[in-house]
Amino acid sequence: MSDNDRIYAQPQAQVSDFTFNEAVVRVFPDMIKRSVPGYPTIVENIGVLAAQFARPDSVLYDLGSSLGAVTQALRRHVQAAGCRVIAVDNSAAMVERCHEYLHAQDSMFQELLPATVQEGDILDLDFQPCSVVALNFTLQFIAPEQRLALLTRIHQSLLPGGALILSEKLRFADAGEQQLLTNLHIGFKRANGYSELEIAQKRTALDNVMQPDSLEQHRERLQAAGFSKVVPWFQCLNFASLIALP
Template identity: 55%
Template structure:
């Protein structure tokens, strides 16, 4: 696993963050050191998949990056006629995702697709995962995606949504950010790395509040939804379609 040094040197011009080759090469290290509770989230995605799997169904990983959630789902699927569909708009991520999927044998097929999750058909879905991806979409496109997922889920299907979030209370928001930056420092990131990456993300990652997420899920049709994980300003939620 290559060490993340993407922002270790001073940059004269900090470009908007992109999931390019440089990021893809160090992504496993970057995500482990940057997202609190990431392994717990991935492991729980597998457990939730085992619980909500259905025969003759699709399992979607929207914004799959290197395929960690896809692999977690595949390991826990025993239902007949199942297929995992992993989608990402980064060529660098999809190429590496395909290699990772080939490294592990399974009877459950996984299709890794280069594409825009806003245009991906959601059909006969038992489980849909959006793991730290919705926050990178334009805010005006988020409602429509969640509504399409709801329509594409089978009765009793589940959406697992993980996100960085913000709060309306500036004092609370600043405290959560400070605690998160302490987490990154403890994981070996320098002040320069923290500052430069934050600048790179400012225009491309726009988190919602938890209240906004809850309203969006309700308006899409999910009557059962809840927060199951939170550490600092990172969280994961589930939403279940009525059976």
């Protein structure tokens, strides 16, 4: 069970940059559900989509796996023989708790895909041939100048018939559209019980560490990385998920 997210409920003299530390890990399920519109739908359907693309005897990657929600969805839905999931995250606190969650999943279900969780930087990952790669709200935390190289390496590792599933917060080139979607997202968080102080301090904490792209930028970069087709399959407010085919 996670705690309720109260990290930004009290005034902070200096709001530090957001990090996935032990305090965030404790409240992460509550935080993400109340902050990201459509998150449960995206996670569950990554498993459903992955079942269409998973090739027998291949690796499925969950990159920036946090507490392993996508890994759990992959294990529930993918039936292809011989597949295994590799979850990677650079937060030691996330990896430790992810191990616990997957162990709990093992005790509730029979015949799940094997899964391993490793602590590491996905920019340094030595990719194995894979049929599904999930980047679920992860690319936006990687320096913009490093994103193309990562996506290119993913493309080179994907087997024919595989897919990259990329979920991201979007920004919009049109200022009016950007303002509208920002206001609607703030309304979503307000409706989920966050105060104006919490919303403002969280935004300050994320300013330097999360840099979203527009849908057009994602499409152009994925094509530059070698992907042949980019198909948006979900959007709720300023959050979207795409399928990129090799």
